[in-house]
Amino acid sequence: MTHPQKVKFCLKLIIISACLVTISSAVIAQSNKKNKDGASTTANYQNLFREAGYSKKDINKKVEKAYKDLFEGPDKIYFEVGDSMAYVSDIKNKDARTEGLSYGMMVAVQLDKKEIFDRIWRWSKKYLQHQEGPRRGYFAWSINTATMKKNSEGSASDGELYYITSLLFASNKWGNNTGINYYAEARNILDAMWQKDGTGNIYNLINTDAKQITFVPEGNNYKWTDPSYHLPAFYEVWVMYAKDGHEQFYKDCADTSRAFLKRTTHPITGLNPDYAEFSGAPHSTSWMPAAFRYDSWRVPMNIAMDYTWFGADKKWQESYASKIQNFFVSKGLDNYDDQFELDGSKPNFILQAGPVKKLRHSIGLVSTVATTELIQKDKDSKFLKEIWNAKLEPYEDGYFDPYYDGLMYLFSLMHLSGKYQIIHPSTK
Numbered sequence: 001m002t003h004p005q006k007v008k009f010c011l012k013l014i015i016i017s018a019c020l021v022t023i024s025s026a027v028i029a030q031s032n033k034k035n036k037d038g039a040s041t042t043a044n045y046q047n048l049f050r051e052a053g054y055s056k057k058d059i060n061k062k063v064e065k066a067y068k069d070l071f072e073g074p075d076k077i078y079f080e081v082g083d084s085m086a087y088v089s090d091i092k093n094k095d096a097r098t099e100g101l102s103y104g105m106m107v108a109v110q111l112d113k114k115e116i117f118d119r120i121w122r123w124s125k126k127y128l129q130h131q132e133g134p135r136r137g138y139f140a141w142s143i144n145t146a147t148m149k150k151n152s153e154g155s156a157s158d159g160e161l162y163y164i165t166s167l168l169f170a171s172n173k174w175g176n177n178t179g180i181n182y183y184a185e186a187r188n189i190l191d192a193m194w195q196k197d198g199t200g201n202i203y204n205l206i207n208t209d210a211k212q213i214t215f216v217p218e219g220n221n222y223k224w225t226d227p228s229y230h231l232p233a234f235y236e237v238w239v240m241y242a243k244d245g246h247e248q249f250y251k252d253c254a255d256t257s258r259a260f261l262k263r264t265t266h267p268i269t270g271l272n273p274d275y276a277e278f279s280g281a282p283h284s285t286s287w288m289p290a291a292f293r294y295d296s297w298r299v300p301m302n303i304a305m306d307y308t309w310f311g312a313d314k315k316w317q318e319s320y321a322s323k324i325q326n327f328f329v330s331k332g333l334d335n336y337d338d339q340f341e342l343d344g345s346k347p348n349f350i351l352q353a354g355p356v357k358k359l360r361h362s363i364g365l366v367s368t369v370a371t372t373e374l375i376q377k378d379k380d381s382k383f384l385k386e387i388w389n390a391k392l393e394p395y396e397d398g399y400f401d402p403y404y405d406g407l408m409y410l411f412s413l414m415h416l417s418g419k420y421q422i423i424h425p426s427t428k
Contacts, residue, residue, distance in 0.1 A: 038311035045418035066410045086119035090403045092354030098159025105166040134200025137192020157205045158229040165234045168241045169423035210278040211256040227272045228298035230257040233306040258313045269344040270324030292340045304371040321376035338362040364405040367412035
């Protein structure tokens with residue numbers, strides 16, 4: 001290549017790079033303009049407990065107790081391994097899951113627990129992340145903590161979703177020069193995701209045609225979804241901070257998830273199925289018929305998060321919150337069950353939790369429903385009062401789930417006290 005040719009080639013590269021930066025900036029600017037009423041631009045996170053008259057001291061004490069119960073107490077779900085690692089365990093199922101591990105990392109980055117965050121990440125990377133082959137970059141979703149044998153090599157897409165977002169937040173909060181390059185680790189997962197083309201029957205975490213997260217990025221499970229995996233707020237964070245050239249795709253995914261949630265929630269009760277087709281229609285499996293069950297609990301909280309952070313679909317979200325609040329009030333606020341058919345009737349099939357097959361008034365569901373107060377404030381704060389008075393302790397029959405019930409409870413307290421936030425880069 002001659003010198004003049006080199007100059008022209010370099011100029012072309014500069015122009016292309018400038019165009020890409022301009023396009024990315026335009027997508028972010030468009031997103032911010034659309035979400036002008038959300039905390040992403042106002043930095044205003046509601047502390048509903050404070051607004052309801054609870055003292056700042058009591059609120060902080062309640063959040064801290066919930067955290068310590070899960071990470072330090074006698075019934076904890078967090079276990080340290082050696083000098084530098086730790087895992088979060090689903091005690092009742094005797095395993096560690098990418099769901100709980102990535103939730104633990106999100107709790108840690110939100111509450112500024114760097115050592116805990118780093119320990120969980122190191123353990124996840126060492127024992128669950130595939131370092132080669134068609135699954136490279138993805139995580140085995142479950143491992144037996146006694147034998148350290150993976151229960152499955154495959155991934156559950158929500159784990160990766162939380163890993164990526166919590167790593168981006170950690171990068172913004174703590175920088176990338178304190179032992180772990182958080183941004184590089186997030187990008188490693190994302191870049192690996194974009195390299196999946198069906199080789200070995202492994203695909204993108206997000207169905208690239210439907211622009212919706214998959215139930216599992218493998219085989220036919222790539223072709224349907226789990227409504228509780230739909231986190232438009234996380235995609236918006238990726239638009240701002242992933243910086244991998246796929247900003248417009250992530251923005252489209254956020255908008256598609258918002259449209260999907262409208263389709264998959266029942267028009268009267270507001271209930272959603274555990275699993276769904278990309279159309280929003282319920283998806284039954286060989287292990288259970290479609291209905292409102294444990295995974296479904298997370299949807300109200302995810303919608304409340306999107307409402308608080310980005311406010312991009314406020315009118316529908318307010319209508320949704322009103323419907324689902326009215327439904328649970330109609331079922332008895334102090335004793336409603338935790339599984340339903342989508343029309344609100346008793347379930348024809350009860351999904352077992354650990355060794356227990358029983359309907360109950362679960363604190364996990366009480367917690368996530370309470371977050372809808374961030375969207376539609378009940379005039380006498382019935383849901384807020386119920387979660388404030390709730391206790392993470394064994395039920396009357398002895399059943400106790402500090403893992404799923406506990407994490408939903410802690411997340412709820414964090415949301416309702418304004419402690420679950422978008423973490424922007426430090427301005428230090």
